[in-house]
Amino acid sequence: MPETTQADPDAAVKERKAAVEKKKAEHEKKQQAAAEKAARKGSTPLMRQYYRLAARHPQALLLFRMGDFYETFDENAEKVSRILGITLTTRNNGSAEEVPMAGFPHHALEKHLPKLIQAGLRVAVCEQVQDPDEASGVVDRDVVEVVTPGANFHEELLDPKRSNYLAAVSFETAGRKEDRAGLAYVDATTGEFYVAECRERDLEGLLETVAPSEVLLDKRRADRLREALGLPEGEPFDEQRAFSVSEQEDWVFDYDFAYETLLRHFEVHSMKGFGVDDLDVGLRAAGAALHYLGETQQGSLDHLRRLRRHRREDFMALDAETKRNLELVHTMQPGAGSGAEGSLVDILDETRTPMGGRRLRRWLLRPLQKLGQIEKRQNAVEALVRSRRLRENVQTELKQVGDLERLAGKVATGRAGPRDLVAVKKALGRLPGVAALLDDESCDTLRELSENLTPCAETSDLIGRALVDEPPNKIGEGGLIREGYDDELDDLRETAKGGKQWVAQLEEKESERTGIPSLKVGFNKVFGYYLEVTHTHSENVPEDYIRKQTLKNSERYITPALKEKEEKILTAEEKAQRLEQELFTELRNQVAAQTADLQLNASLLAMLDGFASLAEVAEREGYTRPNVTEQRTLDIEGGRHPVVEA
Template sequence: MDAALGAPEKMRARHEELTPMMRQYCDLCAQYDGSLVLFQVGDFYETFCEAAEVSARLLEITLTKREDSTGSYPMAGIPIGSAESYIETLLDAGFRVAVADQVQDPEEASGVVDRAVTRIVTPGTLTEDELLRSEDNNYVAALAREGESADGEEYGLAFLDVSTGDFVATGSSSEETIRDEISRFAPAEAIIDPGLEGFDGFDADCMVTPYDPSAFELEGARELLDSYFGTPEKRLASDAEISACGALLSYAEYARGGQDGRLDYLNHLTRYEPREYMLLDRVALRSLELFEPRAVGGDGEHTLLGVLDETACALGRRKLTDWLRRPLLDPDRIEARLDAVSEWTTLVGAREEVYDLLSEVYDVERLIARVSRGRANARDLRALKDTLDTVPEIRAAMEGVESNTLRELRGELDELEEVRDLIDRAISESPPIEITEGDVIAPGYDAGLDELRETEREGKDWIDSLEKRERERTGIDSLKVGFNQVHGYYIEVTNPNLDRVPEDYTRRQTLKNSERFYTPELKRREDEIMAAEERADDLEYELFVEVRREVADESERVQAVAETLATLDVLVSLADVAAKYGYARPDIDEKPGIDIEGGRHPVVERTQESFVPNGAELSPEERLAVLTGPNMSGKSTYMRQVALIAILAQIGSFVPASRARIGIVDRVFTRVGASDDIAGGRSTFMVEMSELATILRGASERSLVLLDEVGRGTSTADGLAIARAITEYVHDEVGAMTLFATHHHELTALADELPSAFNLHFAATQTDDGVTFRHDVSRGAATASYGIEVARAAGVPEHVVERSRALVAEDALENATDGGRAVGDDGTGSAPAPSEPMSDPLADELRSLDVANMTPIEALTTLDRLKREVNED
């Protein structure tokens, strides 16, 4: 791949011997080393040598050859008109693409046509709608580090969505915090400080791009930031943040290729503090399925974002994603959002009207970004105007709103009358896609243009009537007047009628069956039309560019309106979901604890015909729940729903419950579900232990910790010991609110030993036909796991099921007769002393059992009863 990205070796070796065009290609490859150069030749983008061989294979296009006086070179090309789909394939294959366009009219070139790279396309700098695969943000990140000692090091992290202008930054002295923030934003691409080349905190699908190390130098970064936003120290907290932001700006400008690199639509750089938001690390985001389903190939609708997303426009979807990515910690801000959602739930008519208006809103952030980059066409401006036209109507629909948030949002809806008026006066109602072919500027906007168009129109009207006049004058009924791009206007006469051609006809073109002529008057009119048309097209383009520039000058105001519309869209969406699905407004306070009545899993309840609600109560006095119950009874769903309800509450949403009180949760930790890291050489158990170490280091008394089957990846004894030790540490040292699901029933004894621990269980009803899971949670410990019944329900062959039952019965009998207690039944994980014999009546009953003639259900039930009696004894 590297060979394909650099200047072709065959060309470098003979650079001075190359033809001018091939020298130009070779120089561009060297200048944009690391990118695959698409080189415009006429209507195609061509690649040569190694790049051509790679392109032909990846894009499934024909590999040909270019031959000239200096040799033969492999060549492969793609049509410019369909280039974006091919570029997408190259990006997917891990390439960066430099697009080299002809920047000179070939007719004006005295030698080789000038070409220059006009854009560099990378996963993180996409701006084209055809390449942006979703409405979600597409971030490129920059990571920098300043400081020489371990104590003095500070990381700076910045994220930029080039397509919308969203630009945020943060910093920390903790590498773990930086990793968590990277997971939060999931960038598509990243550039890193040269001193951090070994950093491995980016996902595998994030392209880490080598970039000019000097871009991270502090003084240059400071100057670049100052030219955009003023003194960077007023916005950013450290030199590392300045370095990261400056390098990221430099890279975004570089991606514009040979164009003026400045990104004038970047009006805001926002620094945020990670501690201002609930932290959801990579593990939590995935296990709670906020944005992506855990199942490979799962439906994106079966995520928290999927079930909440009733947004009307792209602006709202991105804002909702951001809110889920960063739930709030400030109760006042949460309550302000809840007030707005609450009011929208009562204003049904107004809510529906605003939703309908928002559904007409285009992606204004990306529109205004294209306008500012000079890439918007006339249709884009019309779309912008159509969006801005909804603003007065939305304001009217919000007349009389009462919550502070909605009143403030209504006040922030700038109607931008001058921008709307300019576009309305200047741009045709139905303009063409191309801005160089006329009919872009509306009649009446420019008198000079109107005069040229009138001259053109009069000339064409004269020509339209010419055919009738010439037929009458010559008596040739088959005479035709036409036009083509090569010869212009003509009068066509068939061969049998050539003897009737007037003397003032001048031959223009000879065809097989006819001749084409022009007259002096036709030539004069043609010259007038062509001159007027050319001047009009040039003037239209100049006028359009000027209108686009004037609109771009108001980009900051447009972006502010987009921000307001996005927030409104999310609040309307949350209210709509609350009304449709019976969500309740949560009570928010700063006292640690979670108290939920009738809670439901927001995703699972949408996929099932019925869902059993469950409550949850965690407090400083009872903060650690040991959760037991059969497989498939709902333990994992229950734990996740508690976390999701807390997240929903802290983004300002109503929650799927009959009532809920949420004490601010600063972080959600999850160790739920098995996973491994094959590429990294880590087993499931190693991944589990790493995640647990993160929890034990990072959790606080305000955190919510979900632990599911800790220790199952090793031996039973080791697993039980690890699970018990972790439970004790979380209880004694961390103090976090914890839900701990386990099949180690020995751990239920912790409820008697740890003052803030208690037992919860999911019960099941067993009959001869199998096990019925009730899915409701109750106080106390479960009496059995029913693993064999779950195996049977899963379709395990009946003879395997029966053999499993027999083995369990034999093991239970052996344990019961061998000292009276199974290992660990006393909650300590150790066997009782041999000197503690079983009571005689129980021993006699055990000896009298005829297990061989019992049904498996009868044997297991009897032995389970006797086991409980032994423990009680």
């Protein structure tokens, strides 16, 4: 009997990894060459740095941090000036010609960023990554984030009640799946990640169902996507669609590269465990989407914990015309614009949380097709219609939860601030109450929901012990860690507090010692602590006072004892601030370790919020439960149209 041999899976993995590394190296080499070529446009070190960074992100507008401002140059400056309505100036470029420049204060980023994105731009945010005092030449800078329509965490750019999907589309080029298209979509703010395949003629309907904000595409396949969407050759996508299209390098959609990207992220040897291993075309899109997020967000994506299969047979596909005619999420009423007011989602949305609103919207855009799933949803809504008290109590609890789904995403990606963690604690604190309300419920759907809630009591307790009840918004502002949480921090605070008390008492002591009643102790960032004496009493100044600054009506002095105490105070405060930041980062990492539980709780609460919303509207409007069967019969008696009635 002849020997049989099996392919070595480890060898296959090594081969794929080698192919990935080769492609990445070739890309980085080309990118570096382009950056160095672009840098030669600058005649000063600063401008060479700018051109080098801009060349690394050719599809984005670079916001270049200079001190307290974000600056833009050349044609980017002209765009920014026009879009934001700010003054266009020029900057010296050494021996080269002056270049156009436009900028705005760094604290105005959240104000201006939405305008730039809404204008169809992608924005690369470049920060100073080195302390200017430590720089021997030009301060080191790097791009820390690329903000795009489908890849961003900025609340100003997000609709609280709408998912923000980044999608990627891939096409089969040969073989038995030649007419197949792959689609992956991911919401970076919540961690949802799905993949699907369909016939090319069904792609438009699938995209309409998902409703992404941005679609990634192999730049060689642009005409194929136009054909699938029914667009004329060469016509821009953005003018006809609600999403923007970002064309990517072809190698990003290469199967080996995409597959290895997914394996590395999920830390697995195969995608079989996710039930998607047979979706070759879809996995190309999934890998491309994951790569794009990694390149743009420059941070952890640990909250993308699972790649799920989008089962098209579970949902009814609704094309754009059907959604428009049914006024599901936008009204057709004259003068109503493109808003949701008066649409079906507006009428049915009585949710108490943003994530519940997103779930309800998704239900409307993706109607269920399987009878069992439909009846489970109906059973939950009916139970909440029959018990108004239960529904109202549930909604009272939900109102205190907030957007746990997006909070979990911020925690996992290292973007959560002190107030975000307190909001997580507040949300977790409502879980026992919700579970208790549903424990004795006879409806299986609601009871199972309750049983799957995970209180995360230890996480909630940890946040409560670590953070004050009302912390500052930013970590660097200090005063966020609760007294008693860390002994070293308490000691440093006590040292700083004791020093300040000594300084406060110094004014009275020195006034008595010198006989100068108007003597004041002050502080500024330039000179630190000082003793201020008016010129009227200059003859009473002791010999141990050292003149530091002369003002119009007074002199400022220091003493060796005052400077010694100042150093202790400032050193303690600096150490305390640094330690607070370390303690907060450690706390956030500990909470991030519970991301899976946070996401599960958020999903269950969003579902419950959707049920309660439908129940409230049903009771208010007198809606009845339809009897759904497998038959093709449609029998409506006394039918009413919610949108028409509104």
